[in-house]
Amino acid sequence: MAMSVTPMEETDSSSSSTSESPISTGRSHAEIANELSSGRILEDGPVIDFGSIKDTTSRGERALTQARDDYLSQVNSQGKDSVKLGFAGVGQQRLMGINDEVVQEVGHEVGAFCSDDVKIQMCAKYLRSRAPKGMFEEHADAPVLSEEEMKSIDTSGLQGLVTEAYVESGVVTAAFAKTFYLGTQLLPEAAQKAVWAIYVWCRRTDEIVDAPRMPEDVNMLTDLSAWEIRLENLFRYGMVEDVLDLPLLDCRINYPNLPIEPFVDMVRGMLMDIPDLGQERYDTFEELHLYCYRVAGTVGLMVMPVFGCAKGFTDAVAK
Numbered sequence: 141m142a143m144s145v146t147p148m149e150e151t152d153s154s155s156s157s158t159s160e161s162p163i164s165t166g167r168s169h170a171e172i173a174n175e176l177s178s179g180r181i182l183e184d185g186p187v188i189d190f191g192s193i194k195d196t197t198s199r200g201e202r203a204l205t206q207a208r209d210d211y212l213s214q215v216n217s218q219g220k221d222s223v224k225l226g227f228a229g230v231g232q233q234r235l236m237g238i239n240d241e242v243v244q245e246v247g248h249e250v251g252a253f254c255s256d257d258v259k260i261q262m263c264a265k266y267l268r269s270r271a272p273k274g275m276f277e278e279h280a281d282a283p284v285l286s287e288e289e290m291k292s293i294d295t296s297g298l299q300g301l302v303t304e305a306y307v308e309s310g311v312v313t314a315a316f317a318k319t320f321y322l323g324t325q326l327l328p329e330a331a332q333k334a335v336w337a338i339y340v341w342c343r344r345t346d347e348i349v350d351a352p353r354m355p356e357d358v359n360m361l362t363d364l365s366a367w368e369i370r371l372e373n374l375f376r377y378g379m380v381e382d383v384l385d386l387p388l389l390d391c392r393i394n395y396p397n398l399p400i401e402p403f404v405d406m407v408r409g410m411l412m413d414i415p416d417l418g419q420e421r422y423d424t425f426e427e428l429h430l431y432c433y434r435v436a437g438t439v440g441l442m443v444m445p446v447f448g449c450a451k452g453f454t455d456a457v458a459k
Contacts (some may be wrong), residue, residue, distance in 0.1 A: 200417035208365035237344025268378040276378040309336040337387035402438035409434025
């Protein structure tokens with residue numbers, strides 16, 4: 141994830157001349173102070189919980205909100221297909237967060253094993269049917285299988301697609317995080333696959349902001365806002381957009397206490413990386429702390445329901 145930390149003694153002293161002066165890019169001292177002061181002290185000690193901290197008045201947050209409104213307006217008026225999202229592949233439109241560098245690192249076109257949207261959506265429908273009652277809100281675009289359909293369709297084939305998507309997630313994890321991937325080999329199979337699904341979501345999120353963009357690629361903020369909407373729809377309704385969403389949906393179902401909060405917070409970490417809206421230089425650890433939580437600490441919170449807590453401990457204590 142893109143970041144550079146400049147020690148205090150190396151920073152330009154003029155950057156702190158006023159409370160509203162910009163710090164290298166788009167975040168002002170006032171915006172930084174506002175978010176930092178919103179953190180909650182845990183255990184009556186030095187640990188700060190930055191969960192769901194969001195300064196809606198900041199330039200970055202306002203820009204993301206505007207991109208979100210513009211995207212939804214176009215989708216509502218012209219349809220989802222009218223907005224080209226993600227990176228332009230060679231002769232095709234790639235999955236969100238997949239680009240030339242990812243394909244080169246993995247060694248093949250990621251997600252190409254299934255581009256049949258009808259099959260993908262049927263698989264999502266099957267997964268939603270397995271979810272605990274009340275987990276997902278009802279939505280016309282996110283139906284569940286009827287009893288008759290459940291009896292008549294080949295559920296083994298649908299489960300096979302989920303398995304294949306998990307395998308692809310493991311391949312991506314192994315390509316980008318070799319030692320992390322080796323660590324997952326020590327986990328039970330179900331937990332191992334869940335961690336792969338979470339890692340791939342994080343990898344794609346990171347690539348939306350960090351990867352080089354060509355002139356024909358869509359605006360970064362449009363991608364990021366659309367990506368956040370996808371996340372919300374998956375957690376709220378069980379919706380998916382492509383085959384690599386299936387493992388995360390399955391993970392959401394298998395681990396009902398998986399929180400959306402750290403996923404949303406990671407999107408805010410990506411926002412801090414966007415030129416002219418985020419921050420490139422951090423004068424103090426306190427300033428860096430929020431960024432570290434968003435782009436790294438959030439991952440720990442994502443996988444915590446998968447790992448579980450030792451006997452006698454709660455999620456709150458683990459956090």
